[in-house]
Amino acid sequence: MSNRIERVEHELPEPPWRTPRKQPARRSLSRETIVEAAMGVLRKEGIDGVSMRRVATELSTGAASLYAHVANKDELVELLFDEVAGEIPLPEPDPARWREQVTQLWVDSRATLLRYRDIARAALGSVPFGPNALRVTETTLQLLRLGGVPEQAAAWSADVVGLYVSASAVEGAMRAQREEGRGQWDDEAGQTQEFLASLPADRFPTFVSLLPHLTSGTEEERFRFGLELLVSGLAALATGPREAGP
């Protein structure tokens, strides 16, 4: 952070009463400062706002300078993802409450990802193996095992649920972005409603008859519904909550 301030001052003419170059004026860039700057852009503008040029500008330098610390944009995005994963709150596993805890963990994961706009897209492009993402997976696996979910099922579930959480977060971010782009009069939501209402009931009878149910509920409610399906499916596979192993 102090590095950032240093760099900004560097642009101004040196105040002559201060000993110049007390702290290194170079060496101001580092993985950490770059990720920090990128996180700010990410939060404000989403992943498409995070361009090498944009992040570099934030640090008062040129895009080329970043490549000494980061292999390419993909690597930077992976670093960002893991930084975000570090903000997911982890529970203290309690075998008696594994279902509740595992559900909460995934709801929190989705919410945390959403706070950083469409960062979840990074999780669908490359399996997240950063240290913080690993901690989330580790906790997930612990909870499932404590709940008596068999090993193979627990392992594959972690994969499945990661996909589901990421997909839901991406969709949520896209919807938020779309809604943000509209003024309040230009309501795309209304147009969609109108379009759906105009669908021919003879071609899509079930769809039309279920329209009220299809459009009901918030996105988080729908997400929780899917989670519930998955968790109850897992509970059915479980050998009962186990305090000690079989």
Next chain:
Amino acid sequence: MSNRIERVEHELPEPPWRTPRKQPARRSLSRETIVEAAMGVLRKEGIDGVSMRRVATELSTGAASLYAHVANKDELVELLFDEVAGEIPLPEPDPARWREQVTQLWVDSRATLLRYRDIARAALGSVPFGPNALRVTETTLQLLRLGGVPEQAAAWSADVVGLYVSASAVEGAMRAQREEGRGQWDDEAGQTQEFLASLPADRFPTFVSLLPHLTSGTEEERFRFGLELLVSGLAALATGPREAGP
């Protein structure tokens, strides 16, 4: 198709023995020809290969010409997605076999999407309301209702499963792309194995102990596992297969 040929001939000097301009040399572009050309590029190179310039080049014209028929790239991608959705095979609903049919429908959906590389990304960016996508949703809803799944659950499940199928297809496409980019000696898979094997068991005890299970199975097997969780969760909500209403 004949339009495409016409355009190509148009580049050559006119053979003087042939009546020129028999068929319209202009009017050669249309939504259909554009989508057709884009589908070819999509299949070969994925969604990132489908640039307006690239598609235009395929039609021996310039990018600007496409904008008379298609609002922008997003709209083109939506058209592509629905075209792909049209290739998903739909079952003849049979109440007795609803679980099997619904599972097969979703497995087929994923496989069809995967045949067109990462086109599934389009489904996460905008809810697919094209006619062909609607037909798939309609069939899904029919099957669930025939199986006795309650209305609200059926409606939300269609949403949930759409997300899951798309996410799985995106992940599969990304993996395929990564594997394609490597020569056979430069095995990233091996490096990943090595990395995972080197993880400290004291920090990620459950993860490490489940490593064999985490890396086992094909991607489709894992996908089917998640599907099974969802479907059995739905079956638990169902009021038994119903030939007639409740």
Next chain:
DNA sequence: TTCTATCCACGAACGGCGTTCGTGTCAAAT
């Protein structure tokens, strides 16, 4: 048939992107 209005194909350009290269400069090692 001739004129005119409309459509639309298209080249060029704008402002963005990720990435590479070569240069120059500074801090530490000798």
Next chain:
DNA sequence: ATTTGACACGAACGCCGTTCGTGGATAGAA
């Protein structure tokens, strides 16, 4: 004091989506 090596950085390359203005062909009116 000199060398050396790391690294900041401007410029450039080749992409991208999209817009604008031009000009030519076509279809309908006269």
